[in-house]
Amino acid sequence: MTQENTTLIVGAGFAGSVMARELAEAGRHVHLIDKRPHIGGNAYDEYDEHGILIHPYGPHIFHTNSERIYEYLSRFTEWLPYEHRVRGVLEGVSYPFPINRDTLNLLYGLDLDEAGAADFFERVREPRDPVITSEDVVLNSVGRDLYEKFFLNYTRKQWGLDPSELKAGVAARIPVRTNSDDRYFTDTYQVMPLHGYTKMFEAMLDHPNIFVEVSVDFAGVRKQNNYCHVIYTGPIDAYFDYCYGPLPYRSLRFEHEHLSDVKQLQETGTINYPNDHAYTRITEFKHLTGQEHAGTSIVREYPQAEGDPYYPVPRAENEALFKRYESLAKLEKNATFVGRLAQYRYYNMDQVVGAALATAKQLIG
Template sequence: MKTDVLVVGAGFSGSVVSRQLADSGKTVVIIDKRSHIAGNAYDTNDKHGILVHTYGPHIFHTNSQEVFSYLSAFTKWRPYEHRVLASIDGQLLPIPINIDTVNRLYGLNLDEEGLKSYFESVRDPRDPIKTSEDAIVNIVGWDLYKKFYKGYTNKQWGLDPSELFASVAARVPVRTNHDDRYFTDTHQAMPLDGYTEMFSRMLDHPGITIRLGVEYQKIRQEYSPKHLVYTGPIDEYFDFCFGKLPYRSLFFEHEHLPTVQKFQQVGTVNYPNEHEYTRITEFKHLTGQEHSGTSIVREYPKAEGDPYYPIPRPENDELFKRYQKLAEKEKGVTFVGRLAQYRYYNMDQVVGAALSASKSILDEI
């Protein structure tokens, strides 16, 4: 079968590229091995009528007006500022660490300048900063590092923070004010009708054909596209010829509590030092739904399973670069997305990368 473009993967990357190319008059076939669109952002009503994120919480935030405006063509928004608490020594404390975190944890009454002086007195200066351990102890010292970061990182990645790039820790900043929002981006909101509905509108175009429940390797011979857009794992595309790229996976334990209206104070509570799971998210905080019960999800990181997070370590980066060199030699193929580019992208970064890739593809075909 002929088509201008075959797109592998119906998550953010594949869907954005598909819509951009279809709007430019190209015929597009988009496939996904799962039975649904929207990738890991897929949400659906559970059997109790509560909108839940099947693959864990997805909180949209961005400083990019271009990305926000683009997605706004396919959804209205519910303003939402995500807040997270961490269970530490019997208390629920704000994370990222801020002035209230430190004051409540240690029974202090510091102001902003006092907190800066406190951090200066407890920090363990590191230069250069190479690892996540370096990045944290350099700012807040060892006690806060052990209480908030070390255990969580060990669970999340199966590695010590000293074994991971500093960029991992940099995703959770440290603040000296009272700001308890998890993100500080200009735009913070949730798709009003959910992510799946947003994707459905994005892919609703006469130039786009959707095929679900099919694997690329099994149907690749059916098509002769002018261009291929691949958003899956780059090592899988090349039949793991250099070995498998390491990914961290997750197991999601969903639970409905029929007689509980509100399970926790905020959208997400982290458990750095207790339980096998890393966090619990309560979806009604995110969606604003009214319901007599509530639905939550616990996240258990694991080594095997669907690839969710590229593991940011030097040796993994070197292995990816070997695959990247092969990718650069592939004619008529664009690799885009978290798995294809082996990057720990946020959703808005994925959209930005997909918009950029779309322009390059249109220049080519």
């Protein structure tokens, strides 16, 4: 395999791995690199020293309405059905989240049916027109009190910004329900890879046309500059040496803990703490994986400004800066940019797979 007829793919997460598989099956030779010492990107999972399957980079829960994407990934894994549930803790009391009828009844001592819950939201909402910010979205939907109890401080912790400073799409991702459905997602397919994400990635990259190298930085490889094409899934501003300045990202610090004498710590996979603590949430992995174990392993998430880029910060000025980098990217004849960091977009996992499949189809022709 010579570099002249090889495609270099930078990043072995969902975007890079799906692209690698698609190009390999089309007869292309692929050199896939990642600066981390493993494949799988942020979805990488591993067994901790106590034998519990954990997600080092925070919980990754697969959900999609796309049969095509579900069937595509099913080539590389069996599935474990899993419906994620979340609770939000206010003053020591646990409430269903996203907000539903049961949340209202428990919080306010009411006995609302679905129609009553709808009437309640209509009565307390603060109509906003136009809806521009995340604050607008929530106030327009559930009003001031629920906004301040569940959203305001959580958003400040998560983003380091007030909801009024963030685009509407951030809050629009979180539904409000008049029924008692306490699932976090309502997608048709809600599953977890039966043997973990890493095993799924290993199967995806198991192809004679794919050569994988980890602990390899793109900066050193790009100087060779004799690949027939580069597919880049890393931060787009880094690719262009931050020539217009760095794009803002929000990062996370993860605090993992094992509790050897606790079989189950939480009633649900994730508990949110909108108003207490420096962390935003605690996730208990055995809920997600269905694993049986005498102990349990959890992770606390602490949002921060510095560190690995996790979330593009959705503000108009950041989008404008990204568009400048995107204009440069379009001038790169032998490079393709795909993925959350390369497209400065908050993708769910299934959306990354969809974007990678579409991009691969264009490249293969």
